[in-house]
Each structure stands twice: as C-alpha cells, then as structure tokens.
Amino acid sequence: MDVHAAHNAVTAAAPAFSSRPEDIAWFILLLPLLAAAGITLIVRRSNFLAATFSIAATVTAFVLSFVLFLMFGVGDAAAVTSPFAWLHAGELAVNLGVTVDKLSTLMLLVVTGVSALVQVYSVGYMHGDRSFPRFFIGLSLFTFSMLGIVLADNFVMMFLFWELVGVSSWLLIGFWYEKESAADAAKKAFLTNRLGDFGFLLGIIIIWAAAGTVNFAELSQKLGAHPDLLGSLASVAGLLVFMGAMGKSAQFPLHVWLPDAMEGPTPVSALIHAATMVAAGVYMLCRVFFLYQVETAWPAALAFFGSISALDIIGGIGAFTALLAALMAIQQNDIKRILAYSTLSQLGYMVMAVGCGGPDAAMYHLTTHAGFKALLFLGAGSVIHACHHEQDIWKMGGLRKLMPKTFLTFALGTAALAGLPPLSGFYSKDAVLLAALDNGHPVLFGLGVLIAAMTTFYMLRLVLVAFLGSGRSEAAGHAHESPGAMTWPLVILAVPSVMLAWVPLGDYLTHHFFTDHGHVHGHGSEVISFGATISAAFGLVNHILFEPFNHAPLPAFLGTGALIIGAWIAVTLYWNAERDPLPKLLGSFARGMRNRFYFDEIYEAIFIPLHDLVARLADWFDRWVVGGLAVRGAHGSTELLGRALRIVQSGNLQTYTFFFVAGVALVVLIALK
C-alpha cells in the first residue's frame, strides 16, 4: 500500500475533519467508557446488547483512529494537544490533554484494532458464561484505560490511566473469581504492578520538582534547551520512571505476575499480552524517550555506576528478561503459559531495543507483535475451547486435521513470531537487532540472536506437539473447529501478521523519533534511493522484502540463521515425539526451566516474610499507637473532662443563676477596669 498517496487523497478531502483532530481523539478515548457505562447502567441483563454496545464502540473507535492516522499519522503534522485545566495546587498545574502524533495514532490503531477483534472473538469464547455482560464491561473499561495511556499528554494523566489499567486488569484476570487461583492471580498482578508504579510515581515527582512541569511536550522542550535540567538525578529519574514500565511490561524482577495472569479467560490474555497492558510499559518508554537522551548523571551515593547510563541498565534488564523468559518457555507444557513466557521474552526484546537507543525498533516490534501475539493467543483459546478446556499440549496432538483454520492461522502466527521472512516479525526483529548493533551493543546483539533461535525452538515445539502427530487424549481426538465468531478474528489477524511490515512502518517510526533531533538513524532514506535506481516496481518489492538483507546483512542473515537452527533442533527433537525428550537431555536444568527458575519460591521465601514483618509492625503501630494512644486517648480524655464538667450541672436552678450572675459580675468588673 502506498501510504503517501493515500495521505494526499485524504488531505484533499479532509478539511471537514482536519480542523479538530483533538476532538476526534477525545471521542475515541471516551467511546469505550461510554460503552462500559451504557452496559453497566442500561443493558446489564442482555448478553446480546452488551456485546453489541461494546463491539460497536470499539469498532467505531478503530475507524476513527484510522481516520486520524490518515490525517495526521502520515504527514509531518506536529503534535496536536488540547489541554484543559484539571488540577491546580500550588505550583503544580495538571492539564488533561491528548497527544496526537505519529506514535499515538499508530498505537491507537493497534489498541482499538486488537481490542475489537478480541471482543468479537469473546462472543464465541464466552458464550454461555453467566457473567457475559460483566466481561464486556471489563473489556471496554480496559480499552478505555489503555487509550488514555496512549493519548495522555502529561505524566500525571498517564499515571491516572496507568492505575486504571491496573484496576481493569484486576477485574479481568480475576473474572472467574470463584476460582481461588484466578482471584490470587488478579491480586498478584495488581500488587506487583503497584510495586512498579511506586517507582514511577517517585520518578514523576522528581521530574516535576526539577523541571516544574509534567507535560511531555514542555518537558521535552526544556530538556532540549537545558540538558542538565534534572541535575544529578537525571539517570535516577529515568530509572524510576522505567520501574513503572518494569511492572506493566513485566520485566525482571517484576515479571512474576504475567504467567499467573493466564488464569483469566483467554481473550483477556490476548488483550493483555498483545495490545494493552504489557505494551503500555514499552509505549511509555518510547513516549518519554527524550528523558533518556540527556547526559548520564548519578548522585554521589550512586557514583559507582560511572558512565553506565540509565539506558544501558534498561537494555540489560530487557535482554536478561528476554533470555530468562525464553529459557522458561522451553519447558512449559501449558499452551497458554508457553505463550505467556514468549510474551515476556518479546517484551524483553522491546525493552532491550529501547535500551539500545532504538525506540523506533521497539515500537515497530510492539506493533507487529501485537498482531501475531493476539493471533496466537486467540488461536490457543480456540484450541482450548475445542479440547474442553484442556491446556496441556502433551494431551493434544493431531489437531491439524480437526481444526484446519485454527492450525493454519496459528502456524502463520508462529512463523511471524519466529521471524520467518517475509512475515512481519522478521522485519521488526531485524530492526531490534540492528538497533543493538548500530548503537554499539554487540553483547545484546548476540543475546538477541540467541533468543531468536530459542523463540523459534519453543514455538515450533508447541506447534509440533499440539497440532501434528496424533491425538494423545480423548478430548483431542474429539476436537472440532470453533464457531465463526472465533475463527474470523484469527483470519483477520493473520493478515497483519503476514503483511504488516510490507508498509514502510519502520521508516515511519524512525521518522517520528529521530527527524526532530537531526539524527537520522538506520535505514529509511538511503534504501529508498537504492530502490529508485532500479525500476520503481522492482525497487518497491526490493524495499519491502529484501531491504534488511541489502542494507544491513549481518543481523538479517544471523536472524534467519538463528531461525533455521532453532527450527532444526525443534524438528529433530519433537517430530512425532510422544513425550518431552529435553528433561532427559538437560536433567536438572530442565526442571529449573519448568519451575520458572524458582522465582516464585524465592520471592515467597524472602519477600513474603519481610512483608509479613512490615505488616506485623504496622499492625502493632495501628493497634497500640493509632488505636490505643490516639483514638482511645482522645475518647478517654474527652470522657474524663465530661465527667468533671458534669459535677457543675447540679440541676439546681439557683446554682445556675448564681454562676450566671457571678459571670456577669466578672465581665462587668473586667469591662470597667
């Protein structure tokens, strides 16, 4: 698709809209909220109307996002904001406003698009659930919160919606709250996120204290003019803000909530893992990337970090998370958990890209990942639905013939995730690897290639075991294709999984992040000129399909090589395998992988007692100091005083008169003196 031509066409026809882009953005933001409110207040009892409300709102939001994208995403239009005062306390002025620029319009498309498909899918998946309308209320609320993060134009507004995402994720993960594990998982997700949010809030406060503003545009401008504005706290502020992303995007060591969040219904997993919650962290890092472009500076207490920048630490954490999660994914047997660890790993990838100074690559991967990961999760949901809620891949098998549509789309999603050219995943993964290589992080680049091989390995393991071979249980033998409401979203999602990278998305994002700073990064313009030397048509094909091989052959060929090696090992080990050969080969290491390297156990051994201790102290303080001294003290002294004063009230009329006269006499005496 030639986006520039489309843009020209729209600009010609656009004057009716183009005057108020921010209004469209507000409308997009409020639509899901309206749907949630409408379902809650009006059509709570009707399954059909609840789903209609919710889906209609999200689809409309998607269409409007697309309009906005064509109007403002493609050209060079500056960010449009329309702030109105929301909070004014002392020197702190917080406006509510929306940011409409390349970054947010792209993200709007991702969020509303995936959300709409997930909702359509939910009509099939949640059919017959007794809380069907409640599910759609949750989905709408979640979409609203996420759109708020995307559109926020300042830190405080983003934090508000950040917390709203936390709350709505709690509602959705714990949707089947009668199940104890689901309720626990919801609590775990919420509390782990709160831990990160605490750091995020501290970071916001530091930034506000140093710069006097929480508005992104103003802050970026101020930092551009005075790079030393944040003083010695620059890197600390950056890392604290990153803590927020660490919670939401489940980076080590706050990654533990994400696999447990699989207790929610599968559409929720798809929504959380593909386009909303976990993407929020990476999106936020990209949104505030200017914060990380200032000089590295540590306060005296942290001087030992020396020249290590906040970005280096972020990149390291991202790569470590990616590696750890990929290792864990290799030995999981629950189909959803494999995908959950894969999400973790891919998020690590994105965070690593940000850390390497490539927010464009991170957003690129986020966008393509949203497509194929939503596809994979919905595909997994379709499988689980067909196998009567069996989630163990070793009890499946042979589903290829029974569920052809699901198998085909799932395979496409797998290929995209593994990075098979020319599917979308290949290009975004290549962009990440290139960002690491170009910006001088050879170690992270190497890790990235290794993780790419592992990704291919565990995803092929999943496909080979679950879909090929023969059925290993009765449920798998009697599986049947899911209804249309579930398969159509799969088919639709397969399209961007395959073709998303065929539009110049990478250039688009690079343009957003680096044109303003005069530092044109990576591919883009050179390659277009390369294409122009040959015939235009060939140039386009060349640009789309072979650009990575032409421009930067090392990451492209290594990435493909990793794919081939991973695939080869997976096929050798799992072709027609009846049980997992890895535990025998790797011994206790495999057990470690399967048990998630005992992170939950370690946390339980260290943090739970620590937390209990703090709780006990707080309880003691509350019981004896607050309850005993303050509350009972206040009430005790009041009662004592009351008892003393009661003596005065004798009930004798003449005593009162006497006091009264004495009082008057005293007043007269004082007045006359």
Place this chain on the structure above:
Amino acid sequence: MSLTPGLHHFLVVSALLFSLGLLGVLARRNLLVIYMGLELMLNAANLALVAFSRFNANLNGQVMVFFIITVAAAEVAVGLALIVALYRKRQSAHVEDLTSLKL
C-alpha cells in the same frame, strides 16, 4: 445644703432594690417568691432609667420604661401560667424539686 435628691440618690436606691431582688432570686426556694425577686430587679432597672431620663432632660429612658413594663406584664402572665401548670403536675412550687433535667 439642698434636700432635693440628686441622681446618685436614685441610683443608690435602684442598686439596693436590684440587690434585694437578686438576693430573693438566689436565696428563696419558692418559685413565686423568686418571681417577685425578678420583678423587683426589673423595677430597679426602671427606676434607674427614669432617673436618668429626668436628670438628662431626655424622654428616651421613659419610653424604654414603658416597654419594659409591658414586656414584664406579658412575661409574668406566661411565667405564672407555667408555675400553675407545674404545680398541678408536681404538687410543688419549690425549686429543689425541679431537677428532672439533671443527668
């Protein structure tokens, strides 16, 4: 030496009357007598006002006295009615017996 009483003579009489009335209110137990004490205090005030009026050649004080007499009459009507009602209910007009507001 003139035998015509001056302002201070009136005021002293007024103060004495007021004190007598106050003493009656504070010391006597019978409600009716307390009431009489109250009236005495009111009339002491009236006397002082009339005296001021006379010696300052200003009628304002006298006007005020008329009002006080009127209000006192009304007040006595209400007060006596209350005392009668109270006596019917309690068979007593002594203040020591009226302690039901005490905790």
